[in-house]
Amino acid sequence: MQAKLRMAGKTLVVRMQGELDHHTVDILREQIDEKVTGGQANNVLFNFQSVNFMDSSGLGMVLGRYRAVMEKGGRVLACSLQPPVQRVFELSGLQNRIPVFHTEQEALRNV
DSSP states (O other), X not given: OEEEEEEXXXXXXXXXXXXXXXXXXXXXXXXXXXXXXXXXXXXXXXXEEEEEEEOHHHHHHHHHHHXXXXXXXXXXXXXXXXXXXXXXXXXXXXXXXXOEESXXXXXXXXX
């Protein structure tokens, strides 16, 4: 898993590549939390364009960030879900909590 984080205004854009699983979530969680708890980011946008696998650890990481951001009055969004990730979102009901957009640009327009 590789991840690139960038700020778009007060939104932290998290572009991930590879597999989001128990081997990779801890470092990503720390990087995101640093920006959110430090007050740099009010919102988080997860871009799943290059993620080909997500297990329950990845799901837990996303849900944990959702809770943390919502407590601060922000929003969590997702975009560019690939079929395996979309299936996890559907089975878990995550798309009922986190708005999903086709593109990063579309998501950023809706923050």
